[in-house]
Amino acid sequence: MLLLILAGGGILLFSYPFSDELKVDDELFGGFLSAITSFSDEVFSVGLDRAMFGQYTVLMKNIGEFSFCYVLKGQTYLAQKKLANFIENFQKNTSMMQTLSKFNQTSQVIELNDFPFLEGFIKGIFVNS
Numbered sequence: 001m002l003l004l005i006l007a008g009g010g011i012l013l014f015s016y017p018f019s020d021e022l023k024v025d026d027e028l029f030g031g032f033l034s035a036i037t038s039f040s041d042e043v044f045s046v047g048l049d050r051a052m053f054g055q056y057t058v059l060m061k062n063i064g065e066f067s068f069c070y071v072l073k074g075q076t077y078l079a080q081k082k083l084a085n086f087i088e089n090f091q092k093n094t095s096m097m098q099t100l101s102k103f104n105q106t107s108q109v110i111e112l113n114d115f116p117f118l119e120g121f122i123k124g125i126f127v128n129s
Contacts, residue, residue, distance in 0.1 A: 002071040007104045010034025014110040086125045
């Protein structure tokens with residue numbers, strides 16, 4: 001459905017919609033996710049790893065200063081494995097991590113046309129597996 005990578009404070013660094021089904025302002029959604037995660041940390045002393053909104057589930061994983069979010073409909077077991085696989089492979093690729101850090105420092109959003117290899121990387125994990 002939707003893959004987001006956020007920096008601290010919910011600043012959007014990357015967004016990849018898998019379909020046009022879910023139309024959302026990515027930056028607003030990122031800020032919202034950051035707010036509810038901060039609330040969960042403050043009130044319950046634990047990070048939020050998932051949230052349900054009607055038929056949609058948001059899976060979240062914080063890695064260092066970044067939050068990886070996957071919005072989907074349906075079963076979450078396989079989706080969690082895909083998100084974990086994506087993050088693991090993303091972290092192993094120093095070029096991608098450096099790019100993410102660079103865009104974070106300049107508060108820019110990563111566009112697919114800037115890094116076309118990202119689409120194949122994402123589809124290989126989320127769509128083709």
